[in-house]
Amino acid sequence: MSVSPAPTAAGELTGVAGWAVGLMESLGGPGAALVVGLDNLFPPLPSELVLPLAGFAAGRGAFSLAGALFWTTLGSVAGAVVVYLVGLRLGHDRMRRLVGRIPLVKTDDFDKTAAWFARHGGKAVFFGRMVPLFRSFISVPAGVERMPFGRFLLYTTAGSLIWNTVFVVAGYLLGENWPVVERYASIFQYVVFALIAVAVGLFVVRRVRERKHV
Template identity: 40%
Template sequence: MVIRLSDWISSVIDALGPAGVGVLVALENIIPPIPSELVLPLGGFRAREGTMNVFLVWLCATVGAYVGALALYWLGAWLGYDRVYCLAGHKRFILASQKDIERGSALFDRYGSWVIALGRCVPVVRSIVSLPAGMRRMPMVRFSVLTLSGTAVWNAAFIGAGWALAERWKQVDHYMGPVSLVVVGFLLVGAGVLAWRRRHD
């Protein structure tokens, strides 16, 4: 499955260039089985080969991720928690399960709006974290800044790793997975400390 998926991702990127990277990353928000852990490193590798500009790859990926996140934000704002939760109970609703909705809302309650930036660095979570932001009617400017910040860092890291590993770009997740988890762990601890201080000030 991974081999077939990577071949399809490769064909899209080869056909559309940096725009293809942006389209795939946008779709990842709506169709989680499309992993940016494959899309971004391949974009970095293609840039190293000279077939694409690395800055355009990063820019298109960041814009694509923001567009996808924005779509989920407005969906959450339009439908509200109860309707989204009800839809998530149907098998045909591919965006998220009811457990995903509960998990995303719990993270939002615990860490506040900072979970938007942190969630962009966590597989699966980044595909659903925009829904609770929309449900809570989080200010658009704050949502945009946090989404773009987290997305920009995530994209730069994986595109850069794909550039560095070259032909071994498919192994990026093997190296970056543990690193991203450690980074997210530190960020979550920091967010927790800030939240605790605010409550006790």
């Protein structure tokens, strides 16, 4: 009498979640690193979804909890380094010219941002790793402004490890109830997006008014 194999986590999930867990169960830790690394290059694949899944997969025996933390953090850092290198390749002068071509944006805006990053770059990279959307793009100004690579690596690793630990451990402890983590994280994500939309809206209104008075 044959016994059917136990269903895998990927077989019980669909969409991005099923694909992510399937990759983790197939490749183990490197699969988790790959999925998390893609979050930096493809923001619509949010870490708030992927990281609890990594904890869930660890609970299913795909790898250990420590392994999940190691591989997800490695993936976060690797993805951030790729984006950093893109910024490094662009460079300050080329980025300044590109920004100057954006409607309603002045090169002075870029200069002010660059000056701010020169003063607070370390904190921006560290805390930026814990904020949706900013997590994917904060490495660009770090590369553009040529933040020392060792310093960039330190802040990126520290911020990523803290963020990843919260979500991976939550997914590990909740097990089948891991979507609870993603649900509440989505609220935080929507708040961030709303604040960005308000800030952009205020910027556009202010810049249009300035042009009317010229």
